[in-house]
Amino acid sequence: xxxxxxxxxxLGWAAAADSLVAQEVFVRAQVDRSRIAQEDEVILSVEIxxxxxxxxxxxxxxxxxxxxxxxxxxxxxxxxxxxxxxxxTRTYSYALRPRKIGTLTIPALxxxxxxxTYHTEAVRVEVMAGGPQGSGPAGPGRLGPQRGPARxxxxxxxxxxxxxxxxxxxxxxxxxxxxxxxxxxxxxxxxTEVLNLGLKEAPTFPGFxxxxxxxxxxxxxxxxxxxxxxxxxxxxxxxALFPTSSGTLTIPAMTYQVQxxxxxxxxxxxxxxxxxxxxxxxxxxxxxxxxxxxxxxxxAGFSGAVGQFNLSVGADRxxxxxxxxxxxxxxxxxxxxxxxxxxLALPELGDFKRYAPKVSSSVAFQxxxxxxxxxxxxxxxxxxxGDQAIPPVTFAYFDPRAGEYRRLSSPAIPIRVxxxxxxxxxPGIVVSQSDVRPLRQDIRYIKQAPGNLRDRSSFFYRSxxxxxxxxxxxxxxxxxxxxxxxxxxxxxxxxxxxxxxARSQARRRLRDARRRMSPAGARAFYAExxxxxxxxxxxxxxxxxxxxxxERIEELLLARHAPPQVRAAFHRCLEACDYALFAPxxxxxxxxxxxxxxxxxxxAALERSIAA
Amino acid sequence: xxxxxxxxxxxxxxxxxxxxxxxxxxxxxxxxLFEGGNSAYEExxxxxxxxxxxxxxxxxxxxxxxxxxxxxxxxxxxxxxxxILHYEKARRxxxxxxxxxxxxxxxxxxxxxxxxxxxxxxxxxxxxxxxxPLSIDRMTSVFLAFYLxxxxxxxxxxxxxxxxRRKVLIYCALALGIGAAxxxxxxxxxxxxxxxxxxxxxxxxxxxxxxxxEDNTVLFTVHEGxxxxxxxxxxxxxxxxxxxxxxxxxxxGTVEQV
Numbered sequence: 001x002x003x004x005x006x007x008x009x010x011l012g013w014a015a016a017a018d019s020l021v022a023q024e025v026f027v028r029a030q031v032d033r034s035r036i037a038q039e040d041e042v043i044l045s046v047e048i049x050x051x052x053x054x055x056x057x058x059x060x061x062x063x064x065x066x067x068x069x070x071x072x073x074x075x076x077x078x079x080x081x082x083x084x085x086x087x088x089t090r091t092y093s094y095a096l097r098p099r100k101i102g103t104l105t106i107p108a109l110x111x112x113x114x115x116x117t118y119h120t121e122a123v124r125v126e127v128m129a130g131g132p133q134g135s136g137p138a139g140p141g142r143l144g145p146q147r148g149p150a151r152x153x154x155x156x157x158x159x160x161x162x163x164x165x166x167x168x169x170x171x172x173x174x175x176x177x178x179x180x181x182x183x184x185x186x187x188x189x190x191x192t193e194v195l196n197l198g199l200k201e202a203p204t205f206p207g208f209x210x211x212x213x214x215x216x217x218x219x220x221x222x223x224x225x226x227x228x229x230x231x232x233x234x235x236x237x238x239x240a241l242f243p244t245s246s247g248t249l250t251i252p253a254m255t256y257q258v259q260x261x262x263x264x265x266x267x268x269x270x271x272x273x274x275x276x277x278x279x280x281x282x283x284x285x286x287x288x289x290x291x292x293x294x295x296x297x298x299x300a301g302f303s304g305a306v307g308q309f310n311l312s313v314g315a316d317r318x319x320x321x322x323x324x325x326x327x328x329x330x331x332x333x334x335x336x337x338x339x340x341x342x343x344l345a346l347p348e349l350g351d352f353k354r355y356a357p358k359v360s361s362s363v364a365f366q367x368x369x370x371x372x373x374x375x376x377x378x379x380x381x382x383x384x385x386g387d388q389a390i391p392p393v394t395f396a397y398f399d400p401r402a403g404e405y406r407r408l409s410s411p412a413i414p415i416r417v418x419x420x421x422x423x424x425x426x427p428g429i430v431v432s433q434s435d436v437r438p439l440r441q442d443i444r445y446i447k448q449a450p451g452n453l454r455d456r457s458s459f460f461y462r463s464x465x466x467x468x469x470x471x472x473x474x475x476x477x478x479x480x481x482x483x484x485x486x487x488x489x490x491x492x493x494x495x496x497x498x499x500x501x502a503r504s505q506a507r508r509r510l511r512d513a514r515r516r517m518s519p520a521g522a523r524a525f526y527a528e529x530x531x532x533x534x535x536x537x538x539x540x541x542x543x544x545x546x547x548x549x550x551e552r553i554e555e556l557l558l559a560r561h562a563p564p565q566v567r568a569a570f571h572r573c574l575e576a577c578d579y580a581l582f583a584p585x586x587x588x589x590x591x592x593x594x595x596x597x598x599x600x601x602x603x604a605a606l607e608r609s610i611a612a
Numbered sequence: 613x614x615x616x617x618x619x620x621x622x623x624x625x626x627x628x629x630x631x632x633x634x635x636x637x638x639x640x641x642x643x644x645l646f647e648g649g650n651s652a653y654e655e656x657x658x659x660x661x662x663x664x665x666x667x668x669x670x671x672x673x674x675x676x677x678x679x680x681x682x683x684x685x686x687x688x689x690x691x692x693x694x695x696i697l698h699y700e701k702a703r704r705x706x707x708x709x710x711x712x713x714x715x716x717x718x719x720x721x722x723x724x725x726x727x728x729x730x731x732x733x734x735x736x737x738x739x740x741x742x743x744x745p746l747s748i749d750r751m752t753s754v755f756l757a758f759y760l761x762x763x764x765x766x767x768x769x770x771x772x773x774x775x776x777r778r779k780v781l782i783y784c785a786l787a788l789g790i791g792a793a794x795x796x797x798x799x800x801x802x803x804x805x806x807x808x809x810x811x812x813x814x815x816x817x818x819x820x821x822x823x824x825x826e827d828n829t830v831l832f833t834v835h836e837g838x839x840x841x842x843x844x845x846x847x848x849x850x851x852x853x854x855x856x857x858x859x860x861x862x863x864x865g866t867v868e869q870v
Contacts, residue, residue, distance in 0.1 A: 443718055444711040446653055446684050447677040453642045456705045457674040461752045461803065469756055473763020484770040 025050045025113050029059075029106065029120035038101055038127055041070060044094045046120060050113055051088070053077075058092050059109040059120070066104035067096035067125075098127040164191030164231070165258055167281035169251065171241075172368075175289045179306030179337060180400040182241045183213070183368045184251060186283060188258065189224065189231040195276060196259040197236070205241055207249040207290075209337065213238035213365050240370045242306075242337045246292035255282045293398050299405050305397035307336015307372075313393050313410035321418045322385055328413075330357075330376040330393055337363075338372035346378050347391050348439050351417075353381040382417040389414045495542040502539035506532045506603050510596060517592045523581060525592055529599050530577035533570065536603060540610065550574070562609045569602045642668045646678065653685055661685045676706035680715070687719060693814040693836040693868070695719050700839065700870045704806050708745045724835035729855040743798045751795070751802045758792035809842035811850060811867035818867070820860035824849035831860040840867065 026049040031042045044067075046059045058073050073092035098104055106123040166189040176182050188197070215238060222233040236256065243249055262275040293306070309332050316327040330346060332338065338361060346354065361374040382388060390413040399406050460466055509532030516525045531545075534553070538545035541556045550571060557567050576595055649664030665682035668675070683698035699716035706712060732740065743751065765785035772778040813834050821828040824846045834840065840852035840862070850867060853859035 441718060443684055443687055443715045446650055446681040447711070448650065451643065453646060453668065453673055453675045453678065455673050456676060459752070459806075460749045461799065466752065466756075469760065473760055473767070477763055477767040480767040481770060 025116070025118055027111050027113075027118045027120050029109055029123050031106070031123055031125055034124065035126045035128065036098065038098055038129060041095050041097050042067070042125055044096050044106060044123070046073075046092045046094075046109060046111070047089060048091075048111060048113065048118075049089045052114070053088065053090055056090065056113045057111065059111045061094065061109060063107040063109065064096070065107075066100065067098055067106065070095040070097050098125070101127050101129055103127075164229070165189070165194075165260060165279050165281060166231075167236075167256055167258075167283050169254065169283035169286055171251070171286055171288065174287070175291065176243055177291050177306060177398065177400045177403075178243050178246050178293055179304070179398070180242070181307070181336065181370055182208075182243070182288060184237075184239045184241055184286075185235055186237040186254060186256075188234045188236050188256070188281075189226070190234070190258075190260065191229065191231055193261045194234070194258055195261060198257055199237075200255040200257055200280070203237070203239075203252070203254050205239065205251060207243060207245055208241040208251075209244055209339065211240040211242075211337075211363065211370055213240055213368055238368060240365070240368065243288065243290040246290045249288045249290055251286040251288065253282050253285045255280060257281075294403075294405075297405055299396045299407055301394060302396045302398070302405065303341045305332070305336060305338055305341045305395075306400055307334055307397065308399055308401070309334030309336060309338075309395070309397050309408070311393065311395045311408040311410055313390070313413065315390060315413045315415060318414065319416045319418065320382055322382055324382065326352075326380045326382065326415060328378040328380055328390060330378065330410075331373065332395055333371070333373040335366075335369050335371055336397070337370060338374045341374065346376070346393060349380065349388075349390070350436075350439075351382065351384045351386075351388050352390075353383055355379045355381075382415065385417045385419045387414060388417050498539045498542060502536050503603070503607055505539060506536040509535065510600060510603075514596060517589065517596070519589060522592065526577045526580040526595070529595060530574060530581070533574050533577070533599060533603070536606070557606075560610050562606060566602070566605045566609050569598070570606060573598050573602050642671055642673050646681075649681060649685075653681065653688075658685045658689045662689070674701070674705065676702040676709065676712065679705065680709070680712050683715065683719075687715070692719060692722060693812055696723070696837040696839070697812040697814070697868050697870060700810065700812065704870065705747075707747055708750075713745075719837065723837040725838040727838070727854050727856050727858075730857075739794070739798060740801070743802055746798075746802070748799075748802050748806050751799045755792065755795035755799045758788055758795045762788040762792050810870040811840050811842050811852065812870060813838045813840065813862075813866060814868050815866045818862055820852065820858075820862050822860055824851070824861045828861065832858055834862075839870075842869065 028047045029044065030047070031044050033040075033042055036042050048056065050056060058075075061069060061073075073094055076091050076093070077088065096106075104125050104127055106125065108119045108122050111118045111120070168187045168189065170185050170187065172183045188194070215235060219234045219236070224231050224233045237254070241251070258279045258281060259276050260279060262277040312329075312331045312333075314329050314331075316329075320326050328346065332341070346357070348354070355378065357376040357378045359374065359376050361372065363370055363372050365371065380390070392409045392412050394407060394409045396405055396407045398404075509528055513525050513528035513532065516528065518525075534548050535545050537543075537553050537556060538548060541560075543552075543556070553570070553574075554567065557570070562570075573595070576598075580591075580595070645664045645668050649661045649668075652658070652661035652664060662682055662685040665678050665685065668678045669682070679698040679702035683695045683702060686692075686698065687695035696716065696719050699712060699719060702709070702712045703716055746754070762785055765781055765788060769778055769781045769785065772781055813836055816836050818834050819830045820832050820834060822831050834854075838854075840850075840854060842850050842852055843859070844851040845864070846861075848864045849861045850864055851859070852862050852867070
C-alpha cells in the first residue's frame with residue numbers, strides 16, 4: 001500500500017507540473033472508500049509533503065459537519081530519498097462516521113505550514129442506508145472499483161479498516177508485579193491470502209526485559225469466527241516480557257506490512273497477473289500497570305526472583321577424606337526469570353575451603369511460560385576430619401500468583417570427613433592450612449563469678465603507704481651516710497692518737513730493754529728491742545704488729561719516703577735482734593749496749609725522716 | 613566527722629536492713645545483684661540486667677566487671693553512648709582486660725565520628741604500648757620496686773670497703789635509677805590518662821560551640837559515643853577538645869563524664 005502510495009505520488013507529481021518539486025509543499029485529503037454504509041466508518045487521510053515539518057500544525061477539522069470524528073489524528077511519517085532529493089510526507093488520519101445518508105462532503109481543510117495556509121480539496125463520500133451488503137468489512141470486491149490515490153496506513157486494527165486484514169496485539173494480563181511474566185502476542189486475522197508480511201521495524205519494549213518465544217516455521221493457522229465472518233488467525237510474534245520497574249508501562253505499537261492477494265474483477269487481469277496489495281497494519285499500544293513488590297514483608301536475603309521455583313542442594317558424596325574434593329550443586333529451577341538473581345552464596349564454611357562456583361543457567365519455554373534454571377557448582381575441600389555439615393541454603397522469591405514471598409530452605413547435608421591418606425606426622429605430609437576467619441562480629445560476652453566484687457577505684461598511689469615507701473629509702477640512705485661519716489671520723493682520730501704515741505711507746509720499750517740488759521736476760525732484751533722497733537712501725541702506719549714482716553715494713557717505709565740509709569739501718573738493727581734471739585750466748589753486755597744505742601738512733605732518724 | 617555524715621552512716625545500714633526485710637525475695641547483696649543481672653542478660657531481659665548492674669554501682673562498688681556487663685547490656689539495647697561510657701570506665705579500672713579492650717574497640721567502630729589522633733613518636737609509642745595494658749596499681753608497684761632497689765643500693769655504697777665492690781654497686785644503682793625514672797614517667801602518664809577528665813557524647817548529635825552560650829558559632833558537630841577530653845567547666849558548659857586538636861564548648865547535658 002505504501003509502495004503504491006509512493007508510486008502514485010510520484011506519478012501524480014510528474015503529471016501535474018514541473019513546478020511540483022520536492023521542495024514545495026503539497027497537501028491532499030482522501031478517504032479510503034467513497035461509498036460506505038451508514039454504520040461504517042471512513043478513514044480520512046490528510047497527506048502533507050513538505051521539505052520540513054518544523055512549523056507544521058495538524059489540519060483544522062472543525063469544518064467537518066457531516067461526519068462525527070471517532071478517532072484521530074493518528075500520525076505517520078515517511079521520509080524518502082529519490083534522485084538525490086529528499087522528500088518527507090506526513091499523514092494525519094481520522095476515523096469518521098457519517099451523521100446522515102446521502103452524498104456528504106468533507107470540506108476543504110486548512111493547514112498552516114511554515115506560516116502559510118494550504119487547503120486540501122473537498123472530498124465527497126456517498127453514504128447509503130445500512131444493510132448487510134453495504135456494511136461490514138470491506139470485501140475484496142469493494143476494492144476493485146475504487147480508483148484513486150493509495151490509501152494511507154490505517155490508524156489501527158479496526159474491523160472496517162481494510163480488506164479483511166486486522167492486526168491485534170494482546171497480553172495475558174494488564175497488571176503485573178515487577179519481574180512477573182507478561183506474554184505478548186501479535187495476531188493477524190485475515191480473510192484473504194497473505195503472500196508476505198514483515199515488521200516495519202524491530203520492536204522495542206522500553207521498561208521490560210524481553211525474551212523471544214520461538215514460533216513454529218510454518219505459522220499456526222486458526223479459524224476464528226467474528227460475527228458472521230470467518231477469519232484465519234496467525235500468530236506473528238510472541239514475547240515474554242518482564243517489567244523491570246513499577247508504574248505504568250506501555251508496550252508500543254508495532255507496524256507490520258502485509259502483502260495480500262487482491263481479487264480483481266477483471267478476469268483477464270486475474271488470469272495473467274497476480275494482483276497484490278501491500279497493507280500496513282498497526283497494533284494498539286498496550287498499557288500495563290506494574291505493581292512494585294511488597295516492601296513490608298520482604299524477607300532478608302530476598303534474591304529478586306519472581307515466579308515459582310524449586311531449590312535443590314546436593315553433594316556428590318557423603319563421605320570424604322581431608323583434602324578430597326566434594327562437589328556441591330545448588331540448583332534453582334522454575335517458572336520465572338532468574339537473570340536478575342544475585343549470586344546465591346553457599347554460606348562461609350569454617351572447615352572447608354570453598355572455591356568460586358561455576359554458574360550455569362538456561363532458559364526454556366514450556367507453553368508460553370519462561371522456565372529458568374540456574375546451577376551453582378561448588379567445589380569444597382574438607383580441611384579437618386570429623387562429622388561436618390554443609391549448612392542449609394535458603395532462597396527467597398516472590399510468588400506473583402499468591403502475591404507473597406516464599407522462602408525455600410534446603411536441609412543440611414552431613415558429610416563425614418575421614419583423615420587423609422597419610423597419618424599425621426608421617427614423612428612428606430602436606431597439610432593445607434587456612435586462616436581462621438571471622439564470619440561476623442559481636443561484642444564479647446559478659447563476665448561471670450562475682451565472688452570478689454569490690455570498689456577498685458581507690459588507687460594505691462594516693463594512700464599514705466605509698467608516700468611512706470617513697471620516703472623510706474631517702475631516710476634510710478641519709479642515716480647510713482651519717483653513720484659512715486661518723487665512723488670514719490672516729491677511726492681517723494684513733495689513728496692519729498696511735499701515731500702520736502708511737503715514739504713515746506718505743507722509748508718506753510727501750511727503757512725496759514735497758515733494765516733487762518744482763519747476760520742472763522739477753523733473749524728478753526733483744527725481744528724487747530725488736531718489739532719496740534716493729535711496734536713503732538705498726539703504730540706509725542696504723543697496722544697490726546702481728547703480721548709485719550721485713551718486706552711489709554720495707555713497703556710501708558717506702559710509702560712514707562724514708563731515705564734508703566735509714567731503711568737499711570732499721571733492717572740491720574732488726575736483723576741483729578733476730579740473730580741475737582736465736583744465739584743469745586754470742587752477745588755480751590757491750591753488744592747489747594751497742595744494739596740499744598743503734599736502735600735509739602734509727603728510731604730518731606726514722607722519726608725525723610717520716611715527719612719531714 | 614560532721615554530724616550530717618554521721619547521721620547518714622547510721623541511716624544507710626538501717627535503710628538497707630529495712631529494704632531487705634521488706635522485700636526478702638529481691639537480691640540485695642552486690643553478688644546477688646550481679647548474678648541476677650547476668651541471668652537477666654542471658655534471658656534477654658536487658659533492661660532488668662542493666663538496672664541490676666546500675667544498682668551495684670549505686671552501692672559505690674566500682675568494679676570493672678560491673679561496668680563491663682552494664683556496657684554490654686546497653687550495647688545490646690542500642691544505647692551506644694552509655695555502652696562506650698561504661699566500657700571506658702571499666703577500662704580505666706582494668707586496662708589489662710582483653711574483653712573490655714575488644715568491646716570498646718568494637719563499639720568505637722560503630723560511632724559516626726572518626727577522629728584521627730596525631731602520630732606519636734616511636735620511643736613514646738613503645739613505652740605507651742607497654743604501659744597502656746598495665747593498671748595504675750601495677751604501674752605503682754613497678755615504680756616502687758625500681759625505686760626501693762635503687763635506694764637500697766645507694767645505701768650500700770658507703771658501707772662497702774672494697775673499691776671494686778663499691779664500683780659495681782655504683783653502676784647497678786645508676787642502672788636501677790634510670791629504670792626508676794622511666795617507671796616514674798610511666799606512672800605519671802598513667803595517672804594522667806586515668807584521671808584526666810573525659811566525657812562521652814550521649815546524644816545522637818551535639819553541636820560544639822565557640823563559647824559557653826547558645827548564641828556562639830557552631831564549630832563542629834559530634835555524635836553519640838565520641839570521647840572528648842574535658843579541659844574546663846563553666847556553668848552548664850564543658851570546654852572539650854578532640855585528639856585532632858579541635859576544641860570548643862558543649863552543653864554539659866549532652867555528655868556524661870567518664
